[in-house]
Amino acid sequence: MFPVYEIVGLLFCIIMSSYFSGTETAITALSHMKISILKENHPFISPVLLKWEENPGIILSILLIGNNIVNIFGTLLAGRIAFIVFSDFSRGMVDLIAGITMTFFVLIFGEVTPKTFAKINPEKWIIPALFFFRLIDWIIMPFAIVLSKMAQFFVKIMGGNNKPSEITQSEIEYIIEKSSTDGVFDQDDQGELLSSVIEFKYTIVREIMTPRTDTKFLSSNTTLQDALDHVQEWGHSRVPVFKDNLDNIVGILYVKDLINFIIFEKHDLNEKVLSVARKIILYVPETQKINQTLKKFQQTRNHLAIVVDEFGGTSGIITLEDIIEEIVGDIQDETDQNYADLFVRIDENTVIADAHISIDELETYLKITLPESSDYSSLGGFIINEIGIVPPVGYFLLHNGFSYIISESNEKQISKVQIKFPAVHKSEDECDQ
Template sequence: MDDPSGSSLLFFITGSLILSMFCKLAKYVYNNFSYTKLDELLETEKAKDKIQKYMTKGSDLLIATSFFAVLSKVVFVASVVLLFSKNAQVKNVHIMYSVPISFLPLLFTDIVALYLAHRYSERIITSALPIMSVLYWLGIIFVWPLSKFIQFLDTIFIARARASSAVFERAILDVVSKGEEEGIFQKSEKNMIEAIIDLREVETKEIMTPRTDMVCASMKDSVSNVLLVANEAGYSRIPIFKENRDHIVGILYIKDLLNYWAEKDGDKLVIADLMRKAYFIPETKPINKLLKEFQEQKLHIAIVLDEYGGTAGIVTVEDILEEIVGEIVDEHDRETYEEIKFIDENSVELDARVHVEEINEQFALNIPVDEGYDTIGGFIFSQMGRVPLQGETYQFEGKEFRVLQAGERRIDRILMVDCNSIKQSS
């Protein structure tokens, strides 16, 4: 095979240098761009959806970009060495000069890439992501097994990190408990620290407002009707659905409505023109990750979807904060009831939405979990096979569950009584 000509070597040198600079630039902007600034820069929802589509396979794009970054540097250095070897007067020492010299252009392009990425990350990322996707498909034969190997390593290191994290968390809790005993921490402070540590263990479905309790409005409703709904409920953000609650299409911010109210006749305003895009999440998302997403994207509310894509409920920043600091009551909140209210030593009043795991833990019961229900109300409903009437009872492991309040389609309040105390009193 013939030696490559000087012109072909110059082509490889130039091409690999440009590719190396792009890969450095792309990796840096991907890891450092601001979602908030990018959202302000993109004008259409179509453009935002396109970027979001690329971001869903971001780890694979980064692996592909890193692969081509290494490959381009190898090609560049090899091409420079070959070019020197073809033209060097002293064949035995050309490598001594060519290798160090080849790193100078690479260093220069890296510095330029870092400067551009630092100044224009959000503008560059919109163009870089499609090219990164092309690189992924060009190198998929190498990138795919590399990606799987990295995922395998991740599972090993994540497992170890979780183990060490668990030890660290236990140490913190021990210190806090000791601090409470010595009067350094108050009980409320201890509870708050424990709640923060437990955030990653709590899924969105455990704190969301269920679909049946959601306050929504239809796209077909007039602005006046939506205002009445918002005023009656005391909410500043109302989910908007198209046909039914399984088809939420946006969120109407009342402040947006008021901004246009003075400019146009209120009755002429169209809900579809005023609502914002809804943010959808799965019901299994840990709330610590959800809180971070709320902070990054400056959101206050999200629509929770079940595994079939239907609306499971709604969750807000306030719901997450209440998981940390306890119930937050404002002037718009309706009368609230304690989820678990001890009547006496033998009877407890329960909110039907209390989770089965909490009941099992607090009262040493063994109610089955993962049986198609999450709450104590769901458990009783599944055991009786219908919505029980007020006053009906169900017994389980020495406890009698008496329905205190129930509607046509669900249970609201339950009284749990120790069966032994019932026998003694009779």
């Protein structure tokens, strides 16, 4: 009797071995950028890629378990086929024939060929592969979780660490030095960039966020026409939408969504903006480290998060651009201010400063040093922290020889501050002359 079913089963096992081997190679060959693009363009496989970023051990365990299962069954079927076809041979010879044949087919068609193709063309392989993966992972997942936990246990008792090793300062210095040598950036920027990278992991959201008072919001009752007028005036690509009060954020309006709804879907301009706003909102606490926030942005594919205080109230917003600027410096766009906007020189010893300027920018421009505190991050915050109130126009504060006179303010915040410094002191502009 010819072993038809056994041969079909063996072919299936070899095909599945090829699938598991190729998928393992393809997914490990994908860069973070390619994974992000695939998640954006192929929502169905996005959960698998997200799981891969969060816990690659689970995905690898599923692939390895699946590969071993089909290889074991394939070996059994190969032995059965050899026993039927070579029934006149001794048992030892039959086992030898089955072993050699199975090894050849697994190596060529189950390992070398699929892995070579997947390594060269990871995206072509991974898209259809992960479609199928989503259909089978729930079967193997329980075994993979147990295997992953056991592996972590044995790694731990052998003195290993399950957490990936962090990049060291010497490695960072080498990367920056190499990039400078290759002309990626000027050598003059090396020190500043190195300092930014090292301090990055210690910076918290509150230090770089846009505070609530400086954030533009839209009410949920705003019409599409009014929303369009506002975003054209503000120049922002994303705007939080609130209902009743600013502590109740109910959506994020993406300007591209607004334009698409108005132009292509012909929505009534009197319709409320909440119908267009996206309801999935990312919240982060003020005290979260920005490297953790960056990871959240990557995992959720958001570019804006609502910052909340310890009581759940809205403190402000933080964007992906804010975080990137902490490393590479300002990313200038149509809404950004420069020093010319933040300072107006009155005479050689006097400037008018925007009270929202950060302490770092103020110290850089005026070559002064102000006390550091987690209670404030701007010039206005420093003054309020010093005197304990929001001062009226004309209020005078003397600190380390510098005079701070309130030029513009209201009951909620300081807007402009006149700064007088000693005649011997020079700002950045004067030092450059």
